[in-house]
Amino acid sequence: MIKKLKNRTDLxxxxxxxxxxxxxxxxxxxxxxxxxxxxxxxxxxxxKFKDEIKKQDMGKQVELKVTGCHGFCEVEPVALIQPEGxxxxxxxxxxxxxxxxxxxxxxxxxxxxLYSDTxxxxxxxxxxxxxxxxxxxxxxxxxxxLIDPTSIDDYIGIGGYEALGKVLFKMKPEExxxxxxxxxxxxxxxxxxxxxxxxxxxxxxxxxxxYVICNADEGDPGAYMDRSLLEGxxxxxxxxxxxxxxxxxxxxxxxxxxxxxxxxxxxxEKAISQAEGYGLLGKNILGSDFNFRVKxxxxxxAFVCGESTALMASIEGRVGEPRAKYVHxxxxxxxxxxxxxxxxxxxxxxxxxxxxxxxxxxxxGTQKSKGTKIFSLVGKIKNTGLVEVPMGMTLRExxxxxxxxxxxxxxxxxxxTGGPSGGCIPEELIDLPVDFERLAEAxxxxxxxxMIIMDEDNCMVDVAKYFVDFLREESCGKCVPCRxxxxxxxxxxxxxxxxxxxxxxxxxxxxxxxxxxxxxLCALGTTAANPVMSTLxxxxxxxxxxxxxxxxxxxxCKELVLYSIxxxxxxxxxxxxxxxPAKAISGEPKKVHVINQAECIKCRQCxxxxxxxAVKIE
Amino acid sequence: xNTDKVDGIIKKYGKEQSAIMSILQDIQSEYNYLPxxxxxxxxxxxxxxxxxxxxxxxxxxxxxxxxxxxxxxKVCLGTACHVRGAPQILEEIERKIGIRAGETTGxxxxxxxxxxxxxxxxxxxxxxxxxxxxxxMTSAKVDKILKAYD
Numbered sequence: 001m002i003k004k005l006k007n008r009t010d011l012x013x014x015x016x017x018x019x020x021x022x023x024x025x026x027x028x029x030x031x032x033x034x035x036x037x038x039x040x041x042x043x044x045x046x047x048k049f050k051d052e053i054k055k056q057d058m059g060k061q062v063e064l065k066v067t068g069c070h071g072f073c074e075v076e077p078v079a080l081i082q083p084e085g086x087x088x089x090x091x092x093x094x095x096x097x098x099x100x101x102x103x104x105x106x107x108x109x110x111x112x113x114l115y116s117d118t119x120x121x122x123x124x125x126x127x128x129x130x131x132x133x134x135x136x137x138x139x140x141x142x143x144x145x146l147i148d149p150t151s152i153d154d155y156i157g158i159g160g161y162e163a164l165g166k167v168l169f170k171m172k173p174e175e176x177x178x179x180x181x182x183x184x185x186x187x188x189x190x191x192x193x194x195x196x197x198x199x200x201x202x203x204x205x206x207x208x209x210x211y212v213i214c215n216a217d218e219g220d221p222g223a224y225m226d227r228s229l230l231e232g233x234x235x236x237x238x239x240x241x242x243x244x245x246x247x248x249x250x251x252x253x254x255x256x257x258x259x260x261x262x263x264x265x266x267x268x269e270k271a272i273s274q275a276e277g278y279g280l281l282g283k284n285i286l287g288s289d290f291n292f293r294v295k296x297x298x299x300x301x302a303f304v305c306g307e308s309t310a311l312m313a314s315i316e317g318r319v320g321e322p323r324a325k326y327v328h329x330x331x332x333x334x335x336x337x338x339x340x341x342x343x344x345x346x347x348x349x350x351x352x353x354x355x356x357x358x359x360x361x362x363x364x365g366t367q368k369s370k371g372t373k374i375f376s377l378v379g380k381i382k383n384t385g386l387v388e389v390p391m392g393m394t395l396r397e398x399x400x401x402x403x404x405x406x407x408x409x410x411x412x413x414x415x416x417t418g419g420p421s422g423g424c425i426p427e428e429l430i431d432l433p434v435d436f437e438r439l440a441e442a443x444x445x446x447x448x449x450x451m452i453i454m455d456e457d458n459c460m461v462d463v464a465k466y467f468v469d470f471l472r473e474e475s476c477g478k479c480v481p482c483r484x485x486x487x488x489x490x491x492x493x494x495x496x497x498x499x500x501x502x503x504x505x506x507x508x509x510x511x512x513x514x515x516x517x518x519x520x521l522c523a524l525g526t527t528a529a530n531p532v533m534s535t536l537x538x539x540x541x542x543x544x545x546x547x548x549x550x551x552x553x554x555x556x557c558k559e560l561v562l563y564s565i566x567x568x569x570x571x572x573x574x575x576x577x578x579x580x581p582a583k584a585i586s587g588e589p590k591k592v593h594v595i596n597q598a599e600c601i602k603c604r605q606c607x608x609x610x611x612x613x614a615v616k617i618e
Numbered sequence: 619x620n621t622d623k624v625d626g627i628i629k630k631y632g633k634e635q636s637a638i639m640s641i642l643q644d645i646q647s648e649y650n651y652l653p654x655x656x657x658x659x660x661x662x663x664x665x666x667x668x669x670x671x672x673x674x675x676x677x678x679x680x681x682x683x684x685x686x687x688x689x690x691x692k693v694c695l696g697t698a699c700h701v702r703g704a705p706q707i708l709e710e711i712e713r714k715i716g717i718r719a720g721e722t723t724g725x726x727x728x729x730x731x732x733x734x735x736x737x738x739x740x741x742x743x744x745x746x747x748x749x750x751x752x753x754x755m756t757s758a759k760v761d762k763i764l765k766a767y768d
Contacts, residue, residue: 039738039751073740221696224737259643259680260736297636298643300678303734317635319677378698378739385740416697452697466700470734476677579758581713603713604706608756 004279007287008165011156014278018157027062027104028082030145034069034231035224035263041092042077048093049079052100062104068144068232068267071386072132075115080127080145087127088113118382118404132383135402137364137372140348141225141388144232149267152274155235161280163354167243168288171354176247177203180350182358184370189215189306189343190421190447191523192369192436195350198340202330203248205338210250213334213341214241215311216257216264219303220419221470223450225374225386226344230257230264233348234271238294240347242281243354245292248340253294256311259301269296303420303474307522308333308341310476321478322522343448345374365391369435377403379452380410391435395425398434399453410455414538418447420467420474421527423534424460443534445527459556460539461546465493467531471524482525485516489532497557501547506536555617558602562618565606567592569614576606576615619655623648625663633664638674642681651682687722687729689767692746696735699742703756707743708732710757714764727768 005011029049033042049064070078075089081103088099088110095113102108114123115130124130147154155161167176181196202210214237218226230237241253257265272294275281283291297315304310305320312334314320333339349371353361362370369391375398378384382404389398395415399405406412414424417434423444425432432438436446454463472486489512492505513529520526536543545551552560565576565585572590584600587593595606607615627644631637638660645656652675661668675681693708712718715728722729736744741753745763752763 035736036738036740039741039744039753073738076740218737219734221700221735222698222739224735224739227737260733297639299680300639300643300674301680302678314639315636317638317674319673376739378742379701384698419697450697452701454701458701463701466697581710603710603757604703605710605757609758 002274002277004277005286006279008169011161011165011286014153015156015159015162018153022157023063026060028065029062029099029104030065030067030080030082032068032070032076032078032080032144033066034228035261036069036073037076037078038263040076044093045077045079045091045096048096049100052096056097056100056105058100058104062100065148067147068149069228069386070145071136071138071141071228071388072130072383073385074383085126085128087115087125087130089115132385132387132402132404135393135397136388137390138388139352139364139372140236140345141229141232141374141386143236144228147233149232149234150270152235152271152278155233159355160235160351161239163351164239164242164246164280165286166354167246168286168290173203173247173249176243176354179358180247180353183353183361184358184365184368185346185349185353185361186369186436187342188345188349188373188448190418190445192446195342195346198330198342199244199247201328202338202340205331207338209252209335209337210248211334211337211339212241212245212248212250212253213308213311213315213339214253214255214347215306215308215341215343216255216261216268217299217306217311218258218261218344218448219306219474220448220450222378222416222452223376223419223448225376225449227258227261227264228386229344229348229374230261230268232267234264234268235275236348236351237268237344238271238275238281240342240350241294242285242292243350244340244342244347246290250340251291251293253292254297254315254334255294256297256299256305256315259299265296265298272296302476303470304476304522304524307524309522311341312339319476321476322524324521345449366433366435368437373434373446373449375434375449375451377451377453379416380406380455380458381453382407389434392433394431394433396430398451399430403453406453406455408455410457412453413456413458414454414460414463416444416452416454416463416531417450418445418530419450420471421445421523421530422447422450423530424454424463424538425534426538443537444530457554457556459497459552459554460535460542461493461497461552462554462556464532464535465490465497468493468528471528475524479519479521479525481516481519482521482528485512485520485525486528488512489529493532496543496546497552498559499546499550501543501550503547505547506543509536561602562597563595563600563602563606564616564618565593565595566614566616569612571612571614573611575609575611579605579609581605619653621655621659624656624659628660628663635664635666638664638666638671639678642671642675646681651685654683682729684722685726687726689728689748691728691730692733692736693719693731694734694736694738694742694744694746695732696737696739696742698735698739699744702742704743706757707745707755707760710760711745711764714760728764 079088185195186192310320310322374388577585582601719732743755745752
């Protein structure tokens with residue numbers, strides 16, 4: 001039976017009893033099972049661990065903990081054996097009995113399950129020595145490893161809700177705002193607006209009712225840190241919101257969560273009901289006179305709803321169209337009341353700032369960008385995953401030291417940051433320190449923290465077209481520059497990639513980009529041209545070869561490439577002929593095959609199936 | 619159509635306009651799409667014009683006004699999947715089942731959708747069929763994977 005916590009002492013006592021129950025002599029097997037873990041088969045591994053612990057009668061010696069994502073998606077499913085810190089990766093259910101009988105019982109490390117260094121090939125037994133983790137500062141994301149996200153006791157055991165106790169009984173709302181201001185925390189959703197300042201404005205705004213909102217409509221393709229936080233540590237987000245609500249003077253909050261995130265939704269729903277059970281949400285929180293409740297709204301799969309005014313319209317049950325922001329949402333937002341909206345990662349930073357102090361927090365990062373930032377390192381990178389680093393770390397450190405560089409011996413070409421509002425940063429800027437200002441100077445932006453790595457096989461015109469196509473689909477259609485401008489930009493880019501490009505297209509693209517950035521209603525539109533502008537700025541030669549020579553140097557744009565078979569390499573195995581959906585390949589067994597160009601649909605299948613590298617794309 | 623079910627859903631969330639998203643989402647999970655009769659009932663019960671409800675149902679991508687197939691194929695076209703060759707996978711699936719993204723096959727076997735990011739970028743290019751994930755996809759693998767569904 002869950003008892004409501006009536007004061008701070010109750011919370012302290014609860015923590016003590018949770019810690020006392022913990023058997024420190026026990027081994028702990030921690031298996032990560034966020035969405036990427038589950039996609040890679042973590043659930044089967046967990047089931048097997050449960051069976052095997054029972055079978056080998058090890059229940060007294062070992063505890064199994066299922067957590068959210070640890071960030072190293074590339075090698076999922078993983079298990080971390082504590083207290084030793086042994087790190088096993090790419091696990092299959094059949095590996096489990098050995099882990100119990102060898103590692104847990106005999107204390108032996110199983111060589112074949114260890115991670116090998118991408119450079120040296122050396123096996124690394126302990127998590128702390130793996131380069132992917134070594135250079136990170138996982139002050140927020142690191143807690144994912146420590147807690148079962150479906151257990152509020154786990155969160156309280158690591159000091160959860162202590163920050164809330166501190167603000168409710170030791171700090172005035174204004175002092176909380178001052179502390180957040182001093183920390184230098186800036187919004188992690190993309191804009192980078194100082195969080196404490198926003199809270200202050202909202203508190204001062206006129207009105208009796210105020211709302212706080214957590215924006216969990218993480219729509220940038222290639223960014224999934226918010227999902228992992230909600231899946232792996234939902235209470236940290238809730239605690240941040242409750243503290244924020246106290247500071248602002250709000251008694252009602254909303255989490256607007258993306259429809260595509262079922263596990264995050266499930267864990268958040270559970271977290272809310274647990275917090276209510278303990279009296280950490282609801283009336284008279286921890287016995288104080290502060291009331292606050294949180295409701296969840298599920299998104300409907302519209303990218304534009306990540307924009308604050310569109311999001312608020314969607315919560316109200318309307319079509320998610322943004323409005324002009326002459327009047328800011330902190331004065332008139334949800335239901336025309338003062339509303340403070342922050343993103344998931346921003347909220348998750350708050351409890352730590354309160355408990356460890358603004359001074360401590362402000363020491364991390366650069367002069368204007370404080371703290372850490374979680375990035376999703378994806379695309380053509382060896383170590384795909386979520387990485388948390390101090391602001392100001394260079395792209396080179398992130399991509400090479402943590403990410404392990406580019407796979408397959410390919411050459412790095414660019415990194416795309418900031419999602420569809422961001423830009424592509426070329427190799428010559430690889431030593432750029434990553435913070436809000438420097439990314440903007442380079443023509444990109446921080447955005448929500450997606451970092452998509454591209455190599456020599458990626459075409460930058462195609463990437464620009466991809467983002468414009470994305471935004472054209474997602475444009476709500478309310479304002480003309482965005483609705484019509486993006487359509488026209490797409491048509492021009494499609495023309496260039498299909499060999500119909502003209503010299504004057506570049507000028508027209510630049511002109512349309514200006515119209516968008518000057519005239520669109522919301523940030524989706526005003527930043528929409530960034531991918532085009534940045535690729536034009538750094539990769540003009542790629543546009544030129546498409547337009548002038550009608551060639552795609554990376555071999556991506558279908559209309560500009562030809563598939564052919566290299567005679568010397570083809571041994572006539574016939575695999576490509578059998579696979580070709582257009583029946584465009586002919587040849588006798590054991591003789592050189594030929595592609596009929598008139599029939600070829602350039603689907604790439606022959607290239608993929610050929611084991612001899614005999615298919616050429618140029 | 620069982621009108622009680624729709625009534626039950628409305629009752630669960632209340633008749634405020636702000637409940638409309640949740641109500642439509644639950645109706646969709648019940649029927650796999652938004653049947654016209656259900657929307658008419660929602661309109662009447664909640665006193666929201668049917669045109670407004672259609673506006674919402676057509677604006678948000680999760681809603682479908684036509685019945686969807688028994689198997690839902692989602693092809694991830696997030697940036698990470700795109701740079702790893704997702705467009706070719708989508709084209710191959712379109713060729714194999716003879717419909718374009720956003721459509722449903724005539725026998726209601728498959729509905730094909732493109733999604734912007736499933737957030738499992740390490741496995742890209744990624745295809746999801748119902749609740750099964752297929753990572754590191756190639757167009758050559760498409761045929762075999764689709765055959766497992768009937």
